[in-house]
Amino acid sequence: MKKLLVAVLVLMSSSFAMAERTKIQGDLSVNGHFQFRTESAQNRQNVQGSKQMEQSFSRLRVYFQFTPNENLTFNYTPQATKGFGAVVDSETTSGSTNHTEVTSFESNIDYKISDNLSAKLGRQELSYGDHLFIGSLPWANAGRSFDAVKLHHKLSNGWVDLLHSKISNNDTDISSEQDDKDLYLLYSSINFDSAVKLLDLYLLHQNDNTASDLEVNMVGFRLKGEVGAFFFRTENGKQTGENLDDEAYQYDLELGGKFGKYSAAVEYSIAGKDYQQLYPTAHKFMGITDVLGRRNLQQTALHIKGAPLDYMNFSLDMHQFQRVDDENPAYKLNGSTSWGTTGDSTDIGSEVDLVVNFVSKDQIKLQLGYGVFTPGEYMKENNSDLDDQVVFTYAMVNANF
Secondary structure, X not given: OHHHHXXXXXXXXXXXXXXXXXXXXXXEEEEEEEEEEEEEEEOOOOOOOOOEEEEEEEEEEEEEEEEEEOXXXXXXXXXXEEEOOOEEOXXXXXXXXXXXXXXXXXXXEEEEOXXXXXXXXXXXXXXOOOOOOEOOOOOOOOXXXXXXXXXXXXXXXXXXXXXXXXXXXXXXXXOXXXXXXXXXXXXXXXXXXXXXXXXXXXXXXXXXXXXXXXXXXXXXXXXXXXXXXEEEEEEEEEEEOOOOOOOOEEEEEEEEEEEOOEEEEEEEEEEOOOOOOOEOOHHHOOOOOOOXXXXXXXXXXXXXXXXXXXXXXXXXXXXXXXXXXXXXXXXXXXXXXEOOOOXXXXXEEEEEEEEEEEEOOOOEEEXXXXXXXXXXXXXXXXXXXXXXXXXXXXXXXXXXX
């Protein structure tokens, strides 16, 4: 992969000289968004007791794209994120002279090597498929981006990406690579003019020597399609590695239908006890209360969506969760911290979520969310038999420009 990086740098070198000559000539585009969310979470920290958390966040993200010539594009995305009333290093940041820092969400160059091949080098946002294993995590206030080099090849009916991301670099000895964490990905997406609309295939390798010496190799595919008013989606992956056994897998299937302005779908998903969920947007699939991660988890869900008004739409989701292996725990949102192993019950619990969106004429979006997680026997047994529900509510405003 180092050879790939060297080759990309050589191919780009000629364009750097051209960018220097063109000075400020070229096209500059600017867009972005402002987001504000206030939320309240009761009992979510331990799924027990009376813990109540109320907090508010804001995010301003601006996308700058400068194209000095038809082959080269510079991308820079600064963002200012803030927790209202946040205390940093024992210092207040509201009503004081301690101000929010601006950070770089993205900073990269995109070079068009040929009509069909391009290379992107630098910090960049990444998301593949339905965000099951690599997602940009837009729900989190700061989001997620990667330090990576990516080759992107256009096909007549799709595309292929070859990617290397340095997740962590902790080398203390130039002759050693024992402390690094590297991610490699080969991902292809093909479109069809048939009942199957989309087929994605991918190979992934992650070598984590930072602490656990965990190797993850993953092969997977994603299918989406529709027949008349009916639609389907499935994404499935199998993992292998030195520290993984046969229970490192995940399967996800959704079937549904559209009925005018409404749709309904049923979903079934399962993930083994050794599945490594990597970098997902878990909030998208596992319930908005963010109690559970995709590991040793079996889920059955019903999804109902509708747009009864031009300016309003909603989604109603009902989830039922169970442990796959009753000798291993269920896991929290990060997929690595367990809820505990007490008891024989596989019943983790259930969740009901309602999200309503309102969009104004000037494209300002208001989103209201309400989610309730009801603990099952497994969660009660691991929390002193307490059966308190997790109640999560939020209001979010998003304005794009």
